[in-house]
Amino acid sequence: MNAVAVIGRIEAHGISRRRWPMVLLLAGAAIIVVGAVVAASRDGAAGIDTMRSWTAAVYLVAGLAVAATLGASAANRDADAGWVGLQVATGTPRPGVMLGRIAGRLAVLVGVFAIWIALAAVCSLIIGQGGDGPLAVHGLAMLLNMVLVLVVAALCSVALGPVASGIVAVFLYVSCLSLANLMAAVNADAIGTAWSGLVTTLYLVFPRAITSPMLSDMQYRAEAGVAGAQLEINGNVVLVPASSWGAVLWTAAWCGVIAWGAAMALRRRALS
Amino acid sequence: MTDPVIRARAIEVRYQRGGELAVRGVNIDLHAGAGLLITGDRGSGKSSVLRAVLGLAGPGGDTTVLGAPPGDPATLRRIGWAPQSWPFGFGLRAREVVDMVAELGGHGRAEAARAIDEAGVEQPDMRVESLEVEDVRRTSLACALIGEPDLLVLDDPWEFPETTAAIRRAMARGAAVLAASKDPGGLPALLGASIHLVDGAPG
Numbered sequence: 001m002n003a004v005a006v007i008g009r010i011e012a013h014g015i016s017r018r019r020w021p022m023v024l025l026l027a028g029a030a031i032i033v034v035g036a037v038v039a040a041s042r043d044g045a046a047g048i049d050t051m052r053s054w055t056a057a058v059y060l061v062a063g064l065a066v067a068a069t070l071g072a073s074a075a076n077r078d079a080d081a082g083w084v085g086l087q088v089a090t091g092t093p094r095p096g097v098m099l100g101r102i103a104g105r106l107a108v109l110v111g112v113f114a115i116w117i118a119l120a121a122v123c124s125l126i127i128g129q130g131g132d133g134p135l136a137v138h139g140l141a142m143l144l145n146m147v148l149v150l151v152v153a154a155l156c157s158v159a160l161g162p163v164a165s166g167i168v169a170v171f172l173y174v175s176c177l178s179l180a181n182l183m184a185a186v187n188a189d190a191i192g193t194a195w196s197g198l199v200t201t202l203y204l205v206f207p208r209a210i211t212s213p214m215l216s217d218m219q220y221r222a223e224a225g226v227a228g229a230q231l232e233i234n235g236n237v238v239l240v241p242a243s244s245w246g247a248v249l250w251t252a253a254w255c256g257v258i259a260w261g262a263a264m265a266l267r268r269r270a271l272s
Numbered sequence: 273m274t275d276p277v278i279r280a281r282a283i284e285v286r287y288q289r290g291g292e293l294a295v296r297g298v299n300i301d302l303h304a305g306a307g308l309l310i311t312g313d314r315g316s317g318k319s320s321v322l323r324a325v326l327g328l329a330g331p332g333g334d335t336t337v338l339g340a341p342p343g344d345p346a347t348l349r350r351i352g353w354a355p356q357s358w359p360f361g362f363g364l365r366a367r368e369v370v371d372m373v374a375e376l377g378g379h380g381r382a383e384a385a386r387a388i389d390e391a392g393v394e395q396p397d398m399r400v401e402s403l404e405v406e407d408v409r410r411t412s413l414a415c416a417l418i419g420e421p422d423l424l425v426l427d428d429p430w431e432f433p434e435t436t437a438a439i440r441r442a443m444a445r446g447a448a449v450l451a452a453s454k455d456p457g458g459l460p461a462l463l464g465a466s467i468h469l470v471d472g473a474p475g
Contacts, residue, residue: 010372013363078360081360082355083360083361085326085353088328089326090348091346092345092376270328271323
């Protein structure tokens with residue numbers, strides 16, 4: 001097994017045995033179950049919207065907490081405490097060590113989302129809403145968003161402390177989300193042309209917060225709750241469209257570039 | 273005479289660009305089968321010298337380790353490193369930490385188990401955050417003993433009988449041993465040569 005896979009496996013193993021990921025996983029799962037109970041008490045479309053909005057809130061809030069915490073611990077403290085140094089001293093090149101550490105954290109993030117997505121599907125089935133494919137697709141869209149948060153936090157963790165790294169990563173995600181909303185406003189001619197060039201340029205260059213078809217529809221109808229407030233500009237409700245496959249690929253490519261940047265950044269860091 | 277295992281001239285370690293030097297002016301000539309102990313108070317730069325030799329903290333000066341610059345991945349595979357910093361690897365068992373070092377170094381789990389025995393780790397199946405401090409030090413020693421390395425680098429090794437035995441065995445088979453300790457005890461006699469550091473410089 002190559003060194004990146006060995007380090008990824010050991011990191012995922014160690015993290016999954018710690019208490020905080022389990023607490024966040026179970027808290028998210030509990031909220032999904034409660035959402036299903038509430039949804040079961042409502043008829044038709046209202047019940048479906050309830051199940052979806054509660055679950056979407058978990059993917060956003062608990063997902064951000066998991067992703068930012070995982071990424072923010074990729075270097076800093078472990079580099080100062082000698083753990084990263086021990087991995088490097090085995091002869092594994094520093095970029096490989098960092099990629100392994102990120103891969104292990106990604107595995108944990110994917111595992112957490114897989115459990116939430118499966119649980120939401122099972123709950124939907126039990127309350128008679130079917131497997132709810134759109135909700136599962138939304139889960140995958142949010143997973144990609146959270147991968148972005150994780151790799152940004154990991155990059156920051158090479159130079160910053162864990163709290164600062166997590167905050168920067170969440171701030172970047174919120175900025176990408178705002179940019180997607182502003183781009184929707186530009187497309188709807190809801191903001192002045194003076195800003196449209198800047199917004200379009202930034203939107204095209206930076207990673208894009210991914211919006212699923214389900215969230216786009218619920219946000220427009222003001223039914224998304226915590227997961228996405230209705231976008232209203234100058235009294236007009238603006239539709240934030242679902243992301244294209246191009247946007248998905250663009251953001252995935254950015255995630256790869258940022259992870260590579262984090263791997264390269266570790267080359268210059270002093271280790272204990 | 274063969275080339276030294278470590279040849280260092282005027283080692284310098286600076287942790288932050290523009291910051292103060294943590295170590296300056298340290299020279300090392302360590303040959304195969306020989307030992308060297310670095311002593312000094314807490315914060316005198318002992319661990320920094322070891323990190324510089326391993327390439328973990330960027331060294332200034334002219335240094336070669338086993339004929340290569342510090343941090344060369346192929347050379348690091350010939351070095352056994354017992355770090356002082358701990359705890360780390362939260363959530364993992366001591367055995368899993370040693371297994372990881374063995375696997376990354378191209379050795380099997382049998383070699384990791386042998387190193388654990390040689391270091392005398394008493395509770396290898398306990399998680400690192402729950403280990404007694406003695407077992408923490410033994411686990412660190414076990415990491416260094418994997419694969420019979422050509423150079424042992426020991427940061428603050430505790431003087432267990434297993435430690436002295438491992439150092440004697442290593443030197444007898446021609447490996448060099450570089451150690452750092454604040455309370456050296458019997459290590460100076462065992463290793464033969466020493467450098468005392470004061471505020472990052474030979475004192």
